[in-house]
Amino acid sequence: MKNVLGCVCVSCGKETGAEVDTTTCPSCGGMLDVKYDYAFIKTKLDRQSLASSADFSMWRYLPLLPIEEGSELSPLRVGWSPLYKADGFGESLGLKNLYIKDDGLNPTSSLKDRASAIAAVRAKKAGKNTVACSSTGNAASSLAGNAAAMGLKSFIFVPERAPKGKVAQLLVFGAHVFCVKGNYEDAFRLSAEAISRWGWYNRNAAINPYLMEGKKTVSLEIAEQLGFKTPDYVAVSVGDGCTIAGVWKGFKDLYALGLLDKLPRLISVQASLCCPINRAAETGNAIEKMDEDTIADSIAVGVPRNGDKALAAIRESNGITVNVTDDEILSAMRRLGAAAGVFGEPAGAAGSAGLIKLAEQKRIPPNALVVSIVTGNGLKDVVNAQKAAGEPNFVNPDMASLSPLVESF
Secondary structure, eight states: OTTEEEEEETTTOOEEOOOTTOOBOTTTOOBEEEEEOHHHHHTTOOHHHHHTOOOOSGGGGGGGSOOOTTOOOOSSOOOOOOEEEOHHHHHHHTOSEEEEEEGGGSTTSBTTHHHHHHHHHHHHHTTOOEEEEEOSSHHHHHHHHHHHHTTOEEEEEEETTSOHHHHHHHHHTTOEEEEESSOHHHHHHHHHHHHHHHTOEEOOTTTOTTHHHHHTHHHHHHHHHTTSOOOSEEEEEOSSSHHHHHHHHHHHHHHHTTSOSSOOEEEEEEETTBOHHHHHHHHOSOOOOOOOOSSOGGGOOSSOTTHHHHHHHHHHTTOEEEEEOHHHHHHHHHHHHHHHOOOBOHHHHHHHHHHHHHHHTTOSOTTOEEEEEEOBBGGGOHHHHHHHHOOOOOOOSSHHHHHHHHHTO
16 A cells, blocks of 8 residues: 555554554554555645546545555445535524534445445455454444445444344344343453454454544545535544544544645534543543443443544544533434434434534534534434434324314424
């Protein structure tokens, strides 16, 4: 890969090659970060080349991705999700320039498709025929879908609390699914042992540094869709930390290439009863385990594996941390749908819940350019969508029954 210089450990700083089977630091076991040759990438990617590209998917940013030449790319159209100017939603919050990035419109209905597409491509290039991961739901379904499209087998480990809709997705995609009797940490541990024993390609984003590179494409798209005007704030829901780290990496890449003249402040949103990353950012202490107590299953991660990268993203961006209750998440789902026409699952709408809270506290300037990333579609968790929406109006099949209800609205 001419565009990749190698990997560097975020803990000890030692560098290593960007090899297929090297996922953690050989020296200390720490997380790795992919290093790019920006001078080379500048010869391949600029505003003009992007403007002339007819590839409206994440692969339009191939020079900024750790993909070897000649690799077979996923046929699914991952990425280039819409960025909506949400005037009605923004007006309700006192914000004049609010945008919603709806990543629930990816092939398996979540932002995680961006990471899984990288996993499937790299696995196939490496000659692997099986990929595996642990997940609270979305990473699993995205891996199963992308693996199926690439002709790969997938083995998926989910905690028993995973929403039935997401488990159904996995089974439809032909995955071998194991519902682990325990929490996400139990599922992660069992998947790690299985991957080591059978030599499957490891899609666990907390371990595999290349998957964050796929997630960063959401930032590349936001910047391009805004005409390379940097948002002042970007709100994102946070679980194990890989997504917010990827969002930050994408903006930093564009800044290094001279395509942006400044960097945004990130808004890290976690559930109030499961916020180990935000708590560490606020206190300055090490990340400590918390219970996975939230309806937002995709961010219910009590032991975040990408905590170091997430904390670096928050601190480097002079970011804001905000924690939201389940009731605030359900309210955000309703408000996001009613005012912007975007249907987010609980974790997908959590970023917007945090933004609502900050706006109501007058912590976001009214003229700021703000983007809220909705990371997953509401149909992935219909049970909680019904909690958010409430019940319909039941009427008899006659106008006498209908008229009083209509006139009461």
